[in-house]
Amino acid sequence: MLKKSIAFLFILSSSLSFAQSPVQKLTQSFNAFLEDRQTKYAITSICVLDAKTGKQLFAKNENTGLATASTLKTITSATAFSVLGKDFQYQTVVGYSGSVNAEGTLKGDIIILGGGDPTLGSWRYAHSKESFILNQWVTAIKAAGIKKIEGKVIGDDRLWGTQTTPDGWIWQDLGNYYGAGSSALSWRENQFDVKLHPGNTVSVLRTVPDMPYLTIINELKPGAAGSGDHAYAYLPPFSSTAYLRGTWATDIQKQGIALALPDPAFEAAFRLQDTLAKAGIKVSEAPVTARQLSAAHLPVPEIGQKISTVSSPALAEIVFWLNKKSLNLYAEHLLRTIAWKSGVAATAANGAAAEVKFWAARGMDKNAMNIIDGSGLSPATRVTTSAMASILFQVQKEDWFPDFYKSLPEYNGMKLKSGTINDVSAFAGYYTAENGAKYVIVININNYSGTGINPKLFKVLDALK
Incomplete structure (x- = not known):
């Protein structure tokens, strides 16, 4: 009996030592x-x-x-x-300065007033998608009786100032989609795509969407098969020239890379003006941002009449x-x-x-x-x-x-x-x-x-x- 008890205690102590x-x-x-x-x-x-x-x-x-x-x-x-x-939500307001005459001509400017919404134009939410927002704005402009615009489309990005990226970010990140700066008037998550074709030379096929105001300098080199994507964009905030550097594997299946929008407020104004033109509403002047007007020491018009307010998804x-x-x-x-x-x-x-x-x-x-x-x-x-x-x-x-x-x-x-x-x-x-x-x-x-x-x-x- 004593031997059995000793054996039992030995087994018990051993099991406890292993039950960490x-x-x-x-x-x-x-x-x-x-x-x-x-x-x-x-x-x-x-x-x-x-x-x-x-x-x-x-x-x-x-x-x-x-x-x-x-x-x-x-x-x-x-x-x-x-x-x-x-439940916090951002608000983006569209309105106009000046007045609309009996013929439906706006003698003034269409203004997109940024309120800090990071989701404006994003594809992640049904009511924030680029096409949905643009159609909403064009519908509001038509409902205001505007058939022609003798003025500009202005992206007003003044609310948060002109520094878009935090101090401490590194140069290699800034031009790429994950290094996109924030703006009071952000648009489409402040990114766009560059389609690439691999081979003995790497070709830039196009940007999506088309961005005629941006120049792309392609310095990409073909990478060895299996080496993948080592392509980086060097595109500072507010610049109109992007440099593509690094390597792109000869056998890569990816279609391209995503870059940071250099000027989201301008892109928003550009897209609205383009959509207005397709809807038959001509705008006499080129799109511009409040930042650009201020830099040129020109007055920045204020909204006199609000015609549309876009609310972001809840926080x-x-x-x-x-x-x-x-x-x-x-x-x-x-x-x-x-x-x-x-x-x-x-x-x-x-x-x-x-x-x-x-x-x-x-x-x-x-x-x-x-x-x-x-x-x-x-x-x-x-x-x-x-x-x-x-x-x-x-x-x-x-x-x-x-x-x-x-x-x-x-x-x-x-x-x-x-x-x-x-x-x-x-x-x-x-x-x-x-x-x-x-x-x-x-x-x-x-x-x-x-x-x-x-x-x-x-x-x-x-x-x-």
Whole structure:
């Protein structure tokens, strides 16, 4: 009998030693990750909280500020929900200056007054699509009795000033769709396509839509088969010349690349004037923006008669796509809107300062959040994983949290916002285990070597499963 009892106790103690807790497993998996050759010259930070209590379960380097990449969008969108409200909408107004005579001639200008809407002309929403908006405006112009315009179509982008991109963005990003600047009058997510044909020489076929006012200088080189897309556009804000540089694989199946619109307000005015011409309404002068008129020291007309107001989707719908597809433009618009609605100039710097102030008032150390932009595209943005995890814990009690949670993509069976810029990979979000345990997770690695680091990060997080 004694021998049986001793054997039972031995088996029990052995089984208990192998039944490790998630925290123990996480410790082991994280330490193993640090031994990987890809992490030799990197710094990795992790912070895991109990999502129910906020207790820190496991953390390493959690108070070291690291480049966040797009995980910053969790903070930007959470701040926007808090400051603006989930039902917030942008407004874009169309009207005219001057007067309409008995023959239906407008002696004045059609003015599109930008209100900061990042979705205007976007294909993601039924009532924001380019064709829908243009038809709505043309219908309103016709309803106002206007048959001819002796004047201009003006894209009024003055509300947010002339700096479209945050300080800290890098030159290589600016001309590409993910580096599109924000404008008070944004249009079609501030991007357009360039169709390319691979071969021994890379040919530019066309732009979509046609952009006769833009010159494209093609310096692309053919890349080796299998090398993929390494094409970049160098197109600064407000420029009329784009340089295409890099390589385009000879066997690539992609049809082309997406570029950033250099002047969204001009593109909106240009498209409206083109649509008016197709509808038989002639405009005597070329389209222009308020910025261009101001730069030329010319007066900028004000709207005397409003004829159409376009409301954006609600903030909850904007945040859904912001996080789901990691839309930098939407994040930058929200950051500037946070500044605007806080009563200061709508700049990225003011938005970032307002964001830090907001969370500092809720217990965060402001020095843990060195925020430069809204999207995380700037490598100069630095936030600790501890601060980000604390914010993700706090927002769970908000009435808008279900919309925030729904916006997060799913990776590795977890609700996580990803982030990737050069040699940076990060994930931030939530996980509910099969036993009901809930976790807040932030993991971030900067300056790793090689490629394909994400599966190894997921292996670390698998310890919670």
